Amino acid sequence: MVKATLNALVERLSLTEQDANLSLTNPNRLKTEVLAGLTVALALVPEAVAFAFVAGVHPLVGLYAAFIVGLITAVFGGRPGMISGATGALAVVMVALVAEHGVEYLFATVVLMGVLQLGAGIFKLGKFIRLVPTPVMLGFVNGLAIVIFLAQLSQFQVPGSDHGGGGHGLAGGDWLTGVPLMVMLGLTALTMLIIWGLPKFTKAIPAPLAGIGITAAIVIGFGLEAPRVGDLASIQGGLPGFHIPTVPLNFETLKIIFPYALVLAAIGLIESLLTLNLVGELTGKRGGASQECVAQGAANVVTGFFGGMGGCAMIGQSMINVQSGARTRLAAIMAALFLLSFILFGAPLIEKIPLAALTGVMFMVVIGTFAWNSLRIMFKIPRSDALVIVLVTVVTVQYDLAVAVVAGVIVSALVYAWRSAKRLHISAHDSHTVPGAKTYELDGPLFFASTDNFSELFDIENDPDVVIVDFKRSRVVDQSALQAIEDLAMKYEASGKELRLRHLSRDCHQLLTKAGQLMIDSDDDPEYQIATDYSVKTGAFGGGH
Structure with a gap:
């Protein structure tokens, strides 16, 4: 029953290879991949900036991480279609390190995090992701959907009133009221309506990109007062430069950064490998867990030496990419290159995009990601499976993904052990x-x-x-x-x-x-x-x- 629910989620979102010619010599396929990459890049900007604020670092630190991690994992990762970048799950762990020791220790930690992930890939530890049972997967997608939803609520706060608390957008900012709130809600709903309705008429352009473009045109054309990307921070910058973290190379530094690096490496790999499994179900692909570990590790090592905050796979952006029709590595590569071009050349234009349009895109991702059938079957499946789904969902929202998955696997293992003991x-x-x-x-x-x-x-x-x-x-x-x-x-x-x-x-x-x-x-x-x-x-x- 639980497996059927996950399959239903997959069927609702998936487009398999049989549905499209994956050759990049096909003009339609090439257009789809490029436009999907552009859509993802537009959605990456406010996410990277927001997660940088959560971690307590400059917005460019988040944007550089999104570019470098996104590019390297796109080329070498274990699954075409996946998108990686700076994530909230990592940012909430980084904030204490940055506040106590400074950003240079963060860069050193990210390098060590990457080394640990490389080790996991070399020793093929990624195969252990198969130990994650289906109820934990359902709790994972439900929890991540709620986290993505909560993260978007910060866009309904007055720009500049709150950038740091909690990571879910619920920490003490001043909320929009009156006309600004109505405008924000209306533009968000318009974007969602376009994304929902456009595919019924044409699939020539990814619906999320159309939603962003039409909503932005309305806001700019009519001069509407609505929060925009530029209200978060300026994204103008240059190419990331090589930089060795300026920290003492001694055992004391290792004692400081190793615990953080270990936690970050675990969270990054768990989120990446679970996302890899989910994208694999959507696209009909299998394997590549160890390859993804190596790619994530290499990406974080490089990011740490180029002033980035590190990252991992992003389920929300990956869903946008897949739903936009992307099936090859080109879309993720283009997303990273578009993001770099925004930083170098397109900042004045990108900063005019209304946050409501990007919020609408993410709300549609939430609707598509959440396993709604899991609610319907909750009282039909074994109570232990229902408990695991709820447990993983709640812990993902309240704490972090790594704790949630470990807790879910432990509970599932104990239930299995109890049942197996009675089979002798x-x-x-x-x-x-x-x-x-x-x-x-x-x-x-x-x-x-x-x-x-x-x-x-x-x-x-x-x-x-x-x-x-x-x-x-x-x-x-x-x-x-x-x-x-x-x-x-x-x-x-x-x-x-x-x-x-x-x-x-x-x-x-x-x-x-x-x-x-x-x-x-x-x-x-x-x-x-x-x-x-x-x-x-x-x-x-x-x-x-």
Whole structure:
């Protein structure tokens, strides 16, 4: 049921490769990619500026991060269609570091963050994102949709009244009232209406770009008083220059920046890999987790040396890109290049764009991102799954994505462990191969949560002199299970009886030597293959024994 909900979300948003010719020699495809990149770049400007304010740094620090991270991940990332840049999830962690130690320590932290992410990619740790269950994914998209919505509320505050609190746009600014509020609401609604209605008539131009253009033309043409991008800050600047962070190269500096770098690296990779999975569902792509880790790491290392605040994948901008029809790397590359051109040449024009138009675009992203079906099925799915969805959603909004996903995975794992522990069953009968012996056949996994039940299933006092435990339909999972088997063998030995174990996997019987009573036919011993990284080239999982 939960999987069906996620699939419904995907079906509502997706355009697969079969729907379009992805060759860039096709003029229509080229136009779609370029216009999608322009749309994303326009939406990136106020986001990068706002997140820079949240982190307590100059707006250009956010804009440079959006350009550099966006460009490098677009070229080398694991999934065409993804957009990366400065994000609020990272900014709220950075603010304490900047306030206490200054921006140079932030640049050093971003470099170290990138190194950690590179390590995660080199050692292929990205594959562990597959451990995130579907309810956590639903909570992730719902939580991120709410965060994106809350972040837009700052646009309904008086420009300059609040740039720093909380990261969600709810911290103490002066709200618009009267006519300015009505104008802001009206322009936002107009943008949303254009985005909703235009595709019904034509898809020649991305609807979000049309919404921004028409709304901006109305505001400029009629001279309406409405907050504009320039009211946030000037985005005029030059090319980012190479800059080694001016911090002492000693252990004290490492003690300061390492905790922040570790948290930022974890948040950045989790958000990037979950976004990679979601975009993969929308575009019909698979794999690339380790490649995305490497790309994110390289991007942040470079960003730290060029005066940027670092970044990661952005689900909102990625949704804009995909919904605008982008399916190749060109759109993300163009978004980064357009953003740089805005900084260098187009600042006076871009600063005239009304914030209401960009807010309308993001509100439509919120509507498209939120898994509305998850509300309908909440009382139909297992209560544990519903709890995980709500938990991840709430924690994402209240704290940050990394904490939310870790909490969701832990709760899901505990629920799974509890359910699996109750699946361990045993059947006893006289042995067919050893006269006078008794055979116990286990069915279900043996691990830390089921070891107590396992020990209670045997009648040591009344069993015959030879007892056989058959693990053919069971799997010994962890050290707790091995210890439980060894303890059982010693109890039978203390009673003067012989315990024989059959159909144990090789990794288990190699460790169970203390009791010295193993009886295993190596031909019966199963080998278990473990899937590692998915290969995009071969289209298959690599494996090992």
